Amino acid sequence: MVETGFSSFDTMVDKANRLLRDVEEAFGWPKERRKQSYAALRAVLHPLRDRLPVETAVQFGAQMPTIVRGMYYDGWRPAEVPVKMSNDEFFDRVRSEFPYAVEGGSEHLVRTVLSSLARHVSEGEWKHLRSRVPDSLAALLP
Numbered sequence: 269m270v271e272t273g274f275s276s277f278d279t280m281v282d283k284a285n286r287l288l289r290d291v292e293e294a295f296g297w298p299k300e301r302r303k304q305s306y307a308a309l310r311a312v313l314h315p316l317r318d319r320l321p322v323e324t325a326v327q328f329g330a331q332m333p334t335i336v337r338g339m340y341y342d343g344w345r346p347a348e349v350p351v352k353m354s355n356d357e358f359f360d361r362v363r364s365e366f367p368y369a370v371e372g373g374s375e376h377l378v379r380t381v382l383s384s385l386a387r388h389v390s391e392g393e394w395k396h397l398r399s400r401v402p403d404s405l406a407a408l409l410p
Contacts, residue, residue: 283333283388290384295370304368306339311366312381313340315358318351324400325349331389355404378408386410 291305292298317325317340329340353361359374370377386394386409398406 280334284335287333287336287384287388290387291381294380294384307366307368308370308377308381309336309385310339311362312378313385314343314365315351315353315361316382317341317344318349319353319358319405320397320400321350322346324397328389328393328397331393332385333388336388355408358405375408379410382408383410 288302288305288309289299291308292301295305295308297304313336317329320328325344325346329337332340355375359378362378363374366374366377372380394409398409401409
C-alpha cells in the first residue's frame with residue numbers, strides 16, 4: 269500500500285492500484301506496465317461514459333474508486349452526450365485512445381477491462397448500465 273501520510277489518500281490510491289492490478293493480471297502484464305493498464309482503463313471508460321445518458325454516467329461514475337472517478341470524468345462534456353455509436357465505432361474509439369498493441373484487438377481489450385471493472389462496481393449498477401445501452405453494447409458487459 270502506498271503511504272501518503274494521510275490515510276484517506278492511502279485508501280484511494282490502494283483502491284485504484286487494485287483495479288489496475290486486476291487489469292494487468294487479466295492480460296498477464298507485469299506491474300511495470302502500469303502505464304499500459306491505466307491507458308487501457310481510460311480508453312474503455314471514456315467512450316463508455318460518452319455513450320451513456322448523463323444520469324447513468326454519473327451513477328456509474330459514483331461506483332468507481334475516487335482516483336479512477338477523476339480519470340473517468342476528465343474531459344467529459346455532459347451537454348454532448350449520449351453519443352450514439354455502433355460497436356465498431358466504439359472499438360475504433362478505444363483503439364484510437366489506446367496507443368499499445370494488444371493481443372485479441374480492441375474487442376478483447378474492452379471485454380477484459382470491463383470484466384476487471386465489474387469486480388469494483390456493484391452488480392446492481394451493472395444491471396442498470398446494461399438496461400441503458402443498446403443490446404449490442406450490453407452484450408460486451410460482464
